[in-house]
Amino acid sequence: MNFDQFHETLRTLYEQMMPLCGNMIGVSKGIAGLGALFYVAFRVWQSLARAEPIDVFPLLRPFAIGLCIMFFPTVVLGTINSIMSPVVQGTHGMLESETFDMQRYAEQKDRLEYEALRRNPETAYLVDNAVFEAQLDELGITDAGQIAGMYIERGLYNAKKAIQEAFRDILELIFKAAALVIDVIRTFFLIVLSILGPLAFAISVWDGFQSTLTQWITRYISVYLWLPVSDLFSTIIARLQSLMLQADIERMQADPNFSLDSSDAIYIVFLIIGIIGYFTIPTVAGWIIQAGGMGNMGKNINNTATKAGAVAGGAAGAAAGNIGGRLLGK
Template sequence: MQKLIFISGSLLLILLFLSLPCFVQAQGLSSGIYKFNNILDRLFDEMLPLCERLIGVGRAVGGLGALFYIGLRVWRHIARAEPVDFFPLLRPFALGMAIMLFPFVIKIMNGALKPIEEATRAMTGDALDAVWYNIDQQEQAIKQDAPPGTGPSAPDMGKYEQPDGSNEGIFSGLQNVFTWFNIKSFIKVFIMEIVQILYTAVGLCINTIRTFYLIILAILGPIVFALSIFDGFQNSLSSWFARYINVWMWLPVANIFGGITSKILANLMTMGPGFFGSAVYIIFMIISIVGYTTVPNVAGYIIQASGRDTLLHKINNMTRAGGKVAMAAIGKL
């Protein structure tokens, strides 16, 4: 029974190994990534008109907020017998105009941020294509080249597999199968295929979640603009802009990370033609997969969701602290 289970499991692994390259090839996977990213870009453009349905609601909420905003300030100036300052009262009108032209506001923001994405995407293009090409060549070499000492079986090989002289059974050729594929190489190639799929899946997952967040922020943008007119919700406007830019920066940061890993792989290819089948390559791919999960946190270093630049804020605090220490030392002198 255990022997039958072992044979069945071995056949299942062999069939999975043989069918996996049919579904995933390096060059096909590379082209599929670009196609999937283009689909996500088109999805955002197709979903953007949905924000127009909330423009009317945003105008109504914004009009009510403008009434309270202007009325409170005018009444405050009249109560203090002060001249009315009209310049601060233009804020509700500016936000109302932005609500009415909200699709153009999104297009202007995307147009300003798009060059960053294109510049970072160009950083990874050539190196990534070279890596996928070399991976494909290594996979083909591993699958086509037989291990030394293997070859066509002799015509009378069956009598050695069946010493009693009986006919060959359905599992009698398993010896040739395991000899041909070399169990160690089989497991290594299988793991290599898995880590390549996971490496690609993590990058696509980041871009998919990023597009999902951007669509939600764009659709609910008119409501955010309208609520920011009310006192107490004014910070929501700067927070919305900061979150939109922060989420948008996920893809450029992922592109930069992909460019770094691709460049490292391109340099490691000089180690020899067998690098992509070694354990070092598999370990590096696992490290890259873990690194991709830190992309949202790294994007937070550029611009924080609260609208404050984290790195700049820390540098300013360190500079001020250093200045105070220096001034205290000078005072003691």
């Protein structure tokens, strides 16, 4: 599955939904205009009642907010997105670089493992069909037991590799799906905040609701940062996997008989950690810029992460027990 295509589709969806915020501009201008009337009238009357000079500068606030509402898609959203876009591009570039290195080391490791098994006369028939058929041709009818043993050994080896690859593919699928879930929730929040943004700006004109403006801005930026934080987390996981692959390659080059079972188990553990870690991204983004009113959302996501980790851990234990049972049977 091409998960990059799904992420690109979400970005296209966000861009296509942005014009819908224009539908709220008309209603928001009416609310903001009425709020500005009461805002200015109250302060002018207060100054006249106290026989004080009228301070004009604070009275410009509703007019500035009104201009932001009128040109909301270009002035507000365009400014914030243009400022934050380099952060997204920078973290995504880091992720692509680390992913390319990880894939390169993974291919080198698989090649070294194949060559190590092929060089060993006792294990060459497990991975090389030509060697397997040549050894079968050398055996006669009286060696039926040895022939059956070779078929059993080869079948167990292929079954073990198939189970490991299948389980690894499942965990990698869940790992990528967790990143997609975060991106889907992020896109949904950004669309809602963008469409209803003019309304939030209009309400902030009224006395007692001034904090609505700053809360909208902080929440929008906090949610927008989910993608850079997600890319940074994926970069760290990819870097850890690259270091693990480098260590395995060095050990394989130094010791041809080095077993990869332990490294495969560690790789699976890191995938489970990564699945759980993806759901901590909203919390980390909240550390960068404090956005109030999102505590319950973070709690729900953390509960989901706990359940996902339990499912992944249970699947890991079941698969490990299955592989261990097959090895003991062998």
